[in-house]
Amino acid sequence: MQKHCNTANNPGRHAFRRWIFPCRWQAVLTIALISSIGYVGCAKSTPSQTQVQPPADSTPSNPSPPVQTDVAFYLTTPDRSQLLARQNVALLFSTASTSQPTIEVDTTRTFQTIDGFGFALTGGSAYLINKLPIKQQNALLQELFGDDSLAIHISYIRISIGASDLNRSAFTYDDMPAGQTDTGLQYFNLGADQYDLIPVLQKILQINPHLHILATPWSAPAWMKTNQSLIGGSLDTAYYGVYARYFVKYIQAMEAQGIPIEAITPQNEPLYGGNNPSMVMQANEELRFVRDNLGPALRRAGLPTRIIVYDHNCDRPDYPLAILQDSIARQYVDGSAFHLYAGNITALSQVHDAFPDKNVYFTEQWTGGPDQFGPDLAWDIQNLIIGATRNWSRCVIKWNLAADPDYQPHTPGGCSTCLGALTIGATITRNSPYYAIAHASKFVPSGSLRIYSSMPNGLPNVAFRTPDGSKVLIVYNAMQTAQPFTIAFHGKQVSPVLPAGAVGTFVWR
Numbered sequence: 145m146q147k148h149c150n151t152a153n154n155p156g157r158h159a160f161r162r163w164i165f166p167c168r169w170q171a172v173l174t175i176a177l178i179s180s181i182g183y184v185g186c187a188k189s190t191p192s193q194t195q196v197q198p199p200a201d202s203t204p205s206n207p208s209p210p211v212q213t214d215v216a217f218y219l220t221t222p223d224r225s226q227l228l229a230r231q232n233v234a235l236l237f238s239t240a241s242t243s244q245p246t247i248e249v250d251t252t253r254t255f256q257t258i259d260g261f262g263f264a265l266t267g268g269s270a271y272l273i274n275k276l277p278i279k280q281q282n283a284l285l286q287e288l289f290g291d292d293s294l295a296i297h298i299s300y301i302r303i304s305i306g307a308s309d310l311n312r313s314a315f316t317y318d319d320m321p322a323g324q325t326d327t328g329l330q331y332f333n334l335g336a337d338q339y340d341l342i343p344v345l346q347k348i349l350q351i352n353p354h355l356h357i358l359a360t361p362w363s364a365p366a367w368m369k370t371n372q373s374l375i376g377g378s379l380d381t382a383y384y385g386v387y388a389r390y391f392v393k394y395i396q397a398m399e400a401q402g403i404p405i406e407a408i409t410p411q412n413e414p415l416y417g418g419n420n421p422s423m424v425m426q427a428n429e430e431l432r433f434v435r436d437n438l439g440p441a442l443r444r445a446g447l448p449t450r451i452i453v454y455d456h457n458c459d460r461p462d463y464p465l466a467i468l469q470d471s472i473a474r475q476y477v478d479g480s481a482f483h484l485y486a487g488n489i490t491a492l493s494q495v496h497d498a499f500p501d502k503n504v505y506f507t508e509q510w511t512g513g514p515d516q517f518g519p520d521l522a523w524d525i526q527n528l529i530i531g532a533t534r535n536w537s538r539c540v541i542k543w544n545l546a547a548d549p550d551y552q553p554h555t556p557g558g559c560s561t562c563l564g565a566l567t568i569g570a571t572i573t574r575n576s577p578y579y580a581i582a583h584a585s586k587f588v589p590s591g592s593l594r595i596y597s598s599m600p601n602g603l604p605n606v607a608f609r610t611p612d613g614s615k616v617l618i619v620y621n622a623m624q625t626a627q628p629f630t631i632a633f634h635g636k637q638v639s640p641v642l643p644a645g646a647v648g649t650f651v652w653r
Contacts, residue, residue: 208232215631215638215652218587220579222518222645227574228296228582235650237636244639245600246630249607249617253596256503258608259356259538260299261529261585263545263565263577264508265348267304267311268553270340272546272568282347284572288545289351296582299352299590300539302507303341305361305394307421308412309558310544311336314374314421316365317394325367327386332393334401345403354590356539358481358507359398359405360412360455363421364390375557376417378424384433388441395442395449409455409481409507410434415463416456420557427466430454431473439476450478455507458487461494468499479503482537485510489527492535506532510543513551513563515575518645524580525620525647530606533584533594540584542577583649587616603629603642617650 215235219226263269273281288298306316318332326332334342349355363374364387371377379387395405410433414425425433434451442449454464464480467473479502480495492504509528511520528540547553547564554560565578588608597607597617605619621627621642628641631650642648 212236215640215650217640218583218649218651219643220521220583220647221643222521224517226646228579228586233640235638235640237633237638237652239636242630242637242639244628244630245603246598246632246637247600247603247605247607247617247619248596248598248632249615250596251609251615254609255594255596256533256536256538258533258588258590258592258594259505260590261540261581261588262298262300262302262356262542263581264302264304264308264310264541264543265341265345266308266544266546267337267341269310269544269546269564270344271312271553272548273344274340276568284566285344285347285351289348289355291352296578296586297589298581298585299354300356300358300541301348301545302358302360302541303345304412305359305391305408306363307336307555308362309419309421309555310547310553310562311555311558312553314363314555316361316363316374316421317397318365318390320365320367322372326365327383329386329389329393332390332397334394334397342398342401342403346401349402356406356590357404358407358409358452358505358541359394360409360507361423362412362419363423369423374421375419376422376424378426378429379433384437385441388433388437391438392441392445392447395447396445405449407450407452407478409452410438411455412508413456413483414454415460420555427463430463431467431470434467434476435470435473439473443476451476452479452481452503452505452507453477455481455483457483457485458489458491460487461491464495465498468495468502474499474502477502479505479538481505481507482532483508484527484532489531489535492532492537496536503538504536506537506540508541508543510559511563511575511577513547513561515563517576520576521580521647522620522622522645524577525583525618526604526622529580529584529618530604530620533606540581542581580647583618583647587614587649587651592616600629603627613653615652618647619650620647621645 210232211234213235214237217231219229219231287295291297307314315335317335318326320326364379366372366374368383368387369377370380398405410430411425417424453467482492496504532540544564546566546568549567549569551561563575565575567573591611592608595607595609597605602623603619608616624644626641626643630637630639
């Protein structure tokens with residue numbers, strides 16, 4: 145990840161199917177998720193010390209009886225006093241008019257289908273999860289990927305093909321001694337990923353077999369590159385065909401492990417060669433590789449895995465457009481992927497509008513540690529959960545799922561301050577990215593549709609209709625004071641109040 149490019153993320157530094165819904169005539173108190181403890185400090189712990197504490201109930205010890213309501217309201221506040229907490233308030237639709245700011249929701253005006261919300265499951269994340277005692281590990285994976293009322297229902301993950309910079313070391317699946325090559329790929333193997341990433345993925349898929357998985361390389365094997373290194377350099381044109389077969393072997397090897405790879409991108413952050421690992425691939429190079437090698441290789445192998453191009457910042461929409469403008473390459477390409485370390489999120493709409501038959505995806509954004517909970521939550525909700533989806537993205541994926549209190553593991557030269565959604569140390573802390581994603585993932589399952597919602601000043605929002613017909617509205621209060629407002633739907637209104645700097649998810653039938 146190109147962390148030096150992101151100044152906006154932090155000023156001053158870089159399914160649903162079984163959740164409990166309240167019927168009009170039957171009130172049900174839903175247990176809400178909150179962080180197990182505050183920031184755990186910087187002392188490393190051994191696996192035996194780690195305790196996975198489930199999210200605590202955020203209701204009072206002597207809660208009031210649940211009230212009758214038409215709209216379920218889940219709230220996270222910047223001071224962490226409410227963390228994805230179900231509010232016991234009566235929100236009843238009526239025909240009474242109000243003078244408050246109004247968000248109109250209209251299910252007849254639909255946009256893109258949503259594939260899901262989630263995180264990058266880096267090799268380092270898998271390593272930390274795999275070290276947990278089995279009972280706690282199982283409980284954590286159920287919380288993340290399960291479909292009961294306590295889970296946050298993650299439906300999309302991104303993994304690396306070989307190592308990313310958040311692995312303990314840099315590697316590919318066909319590393320050779322200096323000066324040697326393996327054009328027949330006879331030494332190809334899944335390497336270190338067989339010990340942490342694959343076992344964790346297999347457990348996740350037992351919990352959610354419909355999980356969307358996107359896979360991305362940080363580098364080709366060094367012997368295929370112009371500089372013979374895993375850092376920087378470009379793919380040697382002599383190995384384009386071999387590298388395409390490398391992707392085929394990877395997809396087939398993962399399938400043999402029971403892990404279906406739904407989509408791939410040819411290169412992570414192809415315009416940045418300073419990471420470990422990394423590789424530069426200019427637009428004309430990626431165009432040639434996809435058109436003449438990768439696309440045909442996947443087709444010959446009969447693989448349904450989709451190709452998503454670019455996978456880099458919003459400041460260069462010309463990159464994916466250059467590929468999509470080629471009529472031959474375009475037939476192999478499902479869409480384009482973006483990060484937001486530079487540029488504007490509206491670049492997704494620019495590419496979508498030029499090629500509306502091609503999808504757009506938001507596939508990476510870090511949060512720099514230490515967590516500044518309120519500002520970080522606000523940035524993610526406004527720019528990603530709301531911004532990316534309102535600009536046609538089918539998914540939002542945060543970087544990354546887990547790190548330890550020292551932001552480890554990472555490669556030498558890799559990101560040394562990347563905050564995980566989870567900090568796994570002596571205890572597990574749920575950080576701002578966890579709640580930003582959970583406000584969408586818990587309530588907006590795969591197959592949902594984005595629908596129209598108006599945007600009054602100071603209340604950025606986005607709305608969805610789920611496969612079972614529920615409506616979901618996610619609202620951020622960008623104002624300095626608590627804001628009453630109106631949700632208008634089918635000629636009726638309901639008026640919640642959202643605290644300053646808070647995010648609310650509202651759900652109704």
